[in-house]
Amino acid sequence: MFLSLVLCVGILLGSSTASSIESRLSSFAGEYGSGGGTAFSFSSEQVNGPITGLRVRENPSHVIGLQFRYGNTWGTYYGNTAGPILEFLLRPGENITQVSGKIASYVNQLMFVTSHGRIFRFGQPSGTSFNDFPLYPTTALRYVSGRYSSVIHSIGFHWGYQPGCVHCKTEE
Numbered sequence: 001m002f003l004s005l006v007l008c009v010g011i012l013l014g015s016s017t018a019s020s021i022e023s024r025l026s027s028f029a030g031e032y033g034s035g036g037g038t039a040f041s042f043s044s045e046q047v048n049g050p051i052t053g054l055r056v057r058e059n060p061s062h063v064i065g066l067q068f069r070y071g072n073t074w075g076t077y078y079g080n081t082a083g084p085i086l087e088f089l090l091r092p093g094e095n096i097t098q099v100s101g102k103i104a105s106y107v108n109q110l111m112f113v114t115s116h117g118r119i120f121r122f123g124q125p126s127g128t129s130f131n132d133f134p135l136y137p138t139t140a141l142r143y144v145s146g147r148y149s150s151v152i153h154s155i156g157f158h159w160g161y162q163p164g165c166v167h168c169k170t171e172e
Contacts, residue, residue: 026160027135031146033103033154041145042068043158045075050162051096051141053089054112056122057082062106062151063123066144080150088120095140099157102127107152115140134159 049071057065057079065079069089090096098113104127112120134140139159146155 025136025139026142026158027139028156028158029132031154031156032101032130032132033107033146033152034105035147035154037147037149037153039145039147040076040078042070042075042143043145045070045073046143048073048075051090051143053087054120055085055087056110056120057085058123059083059151061124061126062108063110064151065148066152066155068144079148079152086122090114091116094118095162097140098131098133099141100129100131101155102129103154104128105153107146107155110155112141132157136161 045068047070051068051070052072053069053074055065055067055069055074055077056063059080059082063079064083065077065081065085067077067085068075093115095115096112097115100111100113101107102109102123102125107123108127109121109123109125111122114120136159139161141157142160142162143158144155145158147153
């Protein structure tokens, strides 16, 4: 009985410590944009692994839709489905380390910068500039949240430590 109690306490303390360490290695600066529309978040999809790709739709003035790939699984698409979709895959070991852009009433432009120095640019360079990056040196983009309708109204970036893949599927 005593051994069971010690094991339970040890497991609880271990998970509490791991959670505490993870929270100290994560950062979020808030959303950029005007708000409005329907809330979205890719937070539950990060259990499939790190971000390995992104798909974006744009119109002549705004970013109108987003989708991220975690491990080998594409997450939910949020936004307008009109027009062609632009797709970029990250290289093995490559992470998103900075996101810049322009906002006005909506998200007009997004620029994703990777740990390999690549830049993926979407939308139009008009509006107020923003620049977001992780607070801790060994962290990268974990997931994105925001608000959308026929365009992306606002967007926020959640940075954190890149753990190993929890539910990754192997390539078929």
